[in-house]
């Protein structure tokens with residue numbers, strides 16, 4: 057028993073209008089290539105990496121500036137503290153005033169030299185404020201030198217006033233420097249902490265983007281690929297329905313769909329051509345039968361015409377009419393055979409219409425009748441009481457049953473019985489059985505008999521059953537076979553019933 061899919065989509069003929077419509081739909085969409093999408097995805101990742109790296113670089117630069125600033129302010133603060141120490145010495149022992157002036161000068165030098173680095177971190181106003189305190193401090197120290205030239209007497213009131221002012225500015229400068237350093241230290245600490253988190257945040261974002269990109273690419277590539285696997289499977293089953301657009305945009309897969317549609321069109325045309333070749337081959341097998349089929353009525357016409365000419369004067373009008381009627385009947389028979397042949401060899405795309413099973417079997421039997429007589433085959437066929445109709449292409453179905461009948465005849469070289477039976481028990485399918493009492497098919501090869509070019513006959517092509525199989529599939533039907541060696545074979549063809557009568 058052969059395994060075949062239970063049911064297939066009917067109406068599997070490539071329709072030119074549907075093909076044109078599908079191709080138009082596939083072409084007339086805005087383009088969004090998968091290549092562009094991949095480039096966009098990777099550009100997005102690159103931008104993300106670039107933003108993270110630049111942020112990192114900027115942060116590093118800022119930390120560097122702040123550290124440099126803190127160094128400068130520390131140096132400045134150190135010089136001021138020195139100056140203050142000398143200032144105190146001066147008020148206690150009247151020494152170190154030149155040292156105090158020198159260190160103040162050093163502090164000023166630092167602010168001047170590192171001015172740019174300082175203003176990179178704090179505002180110019182703040183720097184000016186620092187400078188103005190320093191200038192004031194310096195000028196107060198200067199005024200001390202003028203006030204107390206060597207050997208001059210002191211003015212305690214003025215001295216105390218200057219001392220107070222010097223203390224105030226000195227403290228102010230040290231306080232300001234300490235404040236600035238503290239603020240920047242906190243900033244640097246915050247930035248270092250932040251810089252520890254940046255890589256983690258960046259990795260998390262990168263992971264999300266990559267998950268999204270992977271899903272997106274899977275959707276763009278894997279889903280269409282699966283769809284195309286389905287398409288090829290259904291094409292392999294003989295369903296040539298054109299592929300129609302599944303998405304809003306056209307991409308590389310649309311070009312593939314267009315190419316597959318064209319391939320289906322070509323495949324369909326080739327198959328039609330191939331079927332035609334098969335039909336002509338069948339006619340070749342049946343030549344003697346057809347010749348006989350034509351020869352008999354032609355002979356009869358000749359004989360009757362001859363006798364009519366010979367006896368034209370002597371026979372009665374009634375006899376003349378009878379013989380003319382005979383000639384007409386024989387001519388009708390010959391013309392019927394020719395018509396049947398022409399119908400069978402008719403070329404053209406398949407047309408699915410309601411087909412009478414009685415007519416189908418009757419006309420096919422006519423083609424094979426002589427072959428049966430020659431091989432001493434008895435026929436067992438009782439047409440159904442009520443004719444049934446199947447949906448299909450008459451000429452193609454004739455080809456199927458002719459192949460089955462000829463195979464059956466060829467399987468009974470010593471003669472035998474060919475049985476045909478139509479069964480309509482099923483609601484959807486008509487089952488037509490072709491059985492013989494021939495040699496049977498060995499179990500070892502029964503799986504292969506539907507393969508193209510499989511034959512056990514010397515002059516066989518091995519294409520009869522494979523063609524029949526694809527025709528039946530195209531009709532949405534199936535074929536099954538059982539066989540026993542030396543007892544015979546039994547083929548069952550299931551074809552969908554026509555709803556129209």
Ligand SMILES: Nc1ncnc2c1ncn2[C@@H]1O[C@H](COP(=O)(O)OP(=O)(O)OP(=O)(O)O)[C@@H](O)[C@H]1O
Pocket residue numbers: 459463464467492494495496497505510511512513515516517518519520521522545
């Ligand atoms: N009724 C049958 N009885 C026994 N064997 C059969 C029968 N029908 C088919 N076969 C086996 O299946 C093979 C393939 O059949 P198929 O009709 O495809 O090709 P073929 O008959 O060998 O060649 P062709 O049909 O071109 O003359 C046959 O060669 C034969 O071995």
Ligand SMILES: [Mg+2]
Pocket residue numbers: 459462463516520521
């Ligand atoms: Mg055959």
